[in-house]
Amino acid sequence: MALISKISQLEDEQLRAIAYMPTDYLSVLVASDAWLQFTDSDFMRIAVLLAEKSFLEGGCPIGAVVIDNVTRQILGKGHNTLVQESHPYNHGETSAMRDAGRVDFSQTTLFTTLSPCDVCASLLYMRGVSRVVVGDVTNANGNEGLLQEKGLTVDILEDEVGIALYARFRKEKPEQELEDWRGVSAVNAAR
Amino acid sequence: MALISKISQLEDEQLRAIAYMPTDYLSVLVASDAWLQFTDSDFMRIAVLLAEKSFLEGGCPIGAVVIDNVTRQILGKGHNTLVQESHPYNHGETSAMRDAGRVDFSQTTLFTTLSPCDVCASLLYMRGVSRVVVGDVTNANGNEGLLQEKGLTVDILEDEVGIALYARFRKEKPEQELEDWRGVSAVNAAR
Helix, strand or coil: CCCECCCCCCCHHHHHHHHHCCHHHHHHCECHHHHHHCCHHHHHHHHHHHHHHHHHCCCCCCEEEEEECCCCCEEEEEECCCCCCCCCCCCHHHHHHHHHCCCCHHHEEEEECCCCCHHHHHHHHHCCCCEEEECCCCCCCCCHHHHHHCCCEEEECCCHHHHHHHHHHHHHCHHHHHHHHHCHHHHHHHC | CCCECCCCCCCHHHHHHHHHCCHHHHHHCECHHHHHHCCHHHHHHHHHHHHHHHHHCCCCCCEEEEEECCCCCEEEEEECCCCCCCCCCCCHHHHHHHHHCCCCHHHEEEEECCCCCHHHHHHHHHCCCCEEEECCCCCCCCCHHHHHHCCCEEEECCCHHHHHHHHHHHHHCHHHHHHHHHCHHHHHHHC
């Protein structure tokens, strides 16, 4: 029996368990009809907890979650893996979509803790994602208009914990942040 | 001792061995100074052999190779893995760049068997790749101008074998080709 079936208010401990559990096994934690009780803020908090996980591993604190628009079930989730996989472009969005696999993204909403870069924005419209919820347009922004032009619904749902975490990361590891955004070439050019 | 040290003319068997060998172990096959004798056409043939490998596995026939501009050594290579990894966006270019890892792409040239999509084109300029060599602008094209505007050198070096292979794939598996380009949502919309 799943641990979460009827929800009064979700706590961070429960959301962290969901964030860390491999997507294929989430039914161990959450009953299928319980997903309907999860709010947009809950999914954004899961994305922020994934960002926090990445930060604790020495990586870039950016996370994302993909849910089905109807069932609200999580189909994919992940975080940036520049450090963890020595991966030159795997951002929160690409990580969560990779985890979701070959699904119809036009039936999904993607929650991201940070405004999408050009690569991720292109991926979002090329795969026809229906709605994007952005948790931080303070530390970065710019592609929200493009996504709307391409027909996506874009909602801003800023999460103060995620914004503070990203600001701390940028201050503590400016070169890592620059590499994640513009590549090693930009880091070398700035030296 | 590496098998290839002085080259008269590279044959497909040699290039196939290079295509299939994990990048980290290429020194088993090729002496470090022998890379300077590899022509652009040789690297494009390696990319096409990677595309062929993917096709033989039931996947999309698109391959790519990243080389160092000075040493001409291969730093990364790969092919589309839509089928093989159930990966919703891993194209030839993203696969080869993932394989290369956290390198300074401004010192590299990327060979791709097919004209880059919007996601890959964004990645190429976001990571500051210096030069892109495109092996097929017959089956697809469109982002060459954007890449030039962003400061990349773009060369067309069409490979007839790669073009014929991709045309065959498009004819035999039109839905798989559409999914690889525009996602499952486009396949469902076309039905």
